[in-house]
């Protein structure tokens with residue numbers, strides 16, 4: 211098969227779309243005013259900012275005054291959790307989350323523990339899911355916040371967020387969901403979901419890196435993370451990044467319009483999984499049923515994910531082992547350990563994440579190269595050798 215370039219790491223980041231880049235250009239070239247200035251140049255920018263906020267609110271099904279722009283998903287997660295914890299500390303200091311959250315959530319919780327908060331990290335089942343009943347079982351008198359991700363960035367498992375939000379509502383506890391991997395990949399109506407806070411990030415949906423958002427339901431008490439000049443209705447200081455907000459709104463509009471095409475992405479992904487599982491001693495990580503349409507995460511026993519990744523890269527294929535954020539660490543993925551994988555199997559895992567940009571030919575190319583790569587590495591693996599004797 212002729213060598214080609216295949217990008218299959220869309221959970222790490224996505225290629226900015228030409229239409230998205232085009233949308234941001236006027237705000238770099240002509241409409242570069244500060245939305246807070248009260249002259250015409252400022253008004254022009256403010257009008258655009260309002261329009262983009264309104265567009266995003268419409269696409270996510272919430273009020274425009276409930277959207278706060280941030281610099282990234284990580285900032286939005288920090289803001290939601292730290293802001294909610296500090297603003298509600300007089301009611302209690304107990305937070306509930308799961309063991310499979312992104313570090314943006316887990317590390318914020320860890321740092322709050324050092325400040326006197328108590329955090330329950332819920333176990334997940336073998337598919338990486340937590341049930342609404344498990345959340346309810348962990349709620350105490352002093353619980354103020356539940357934070358459960360919408361979809362996992364490593365294994366693609368989708369959580370029952372609507373049910374979890376219902377349980378939180380019944381107990382008067384704030385419900386936050388990190389929807390960074392889900393927004394744009396699955397249909398989302400915040401109103402129907404019933405959460406109090408939700409986070410998203412532009413670069414996961416073909417906008418540039420450096421723009422995120424936090425939804426806070428009207429009337430909910432959430433403190434600030436970044437104080438400053440009163441932007442974002444006093445909730446997030448810093449002059450608004452209008453070019454990137456324009457890009458985010460356009461990217462979200464395109465993502466939502468392309469949701470029907472996700473069935474094609476899912477079909478390609480299913481073929482990828484089915485073919486890769488024909489390789490002996492392989493297993494699928496994450497739920498087959500409750501899964502992001504583009505995600506495939508597979509473990510291959512007796513070999514190292516890093517070696518697979520390097521050989522795949524040499525063949526022109528970009529994929530990852532675990533999450534991009536932890537790929538500079540040699541520890542096995544906390545998510546794979548949480549679903550019960552032994553260390554050595556977790557180490558041999560590969561995440562392939564497809565988007566609308568991928569084709570059936572890309573999938574053929576991945577399958578052929580990954581089959582060859584696994585065979586080649588196992589031929590050199592002392593572990594495999596030992597196992598076969």
Ligand code: PLP
Pocket residue numbers: 221222282283284285287312314359361362363388389390391411412413421422535
């Ligand atoms: N939350 C999840 C689930 C993610 O996958 C990521 C990024 O990988 C983030 C948060 C952080 O988003 P950002 O890269 O915009 O800071």
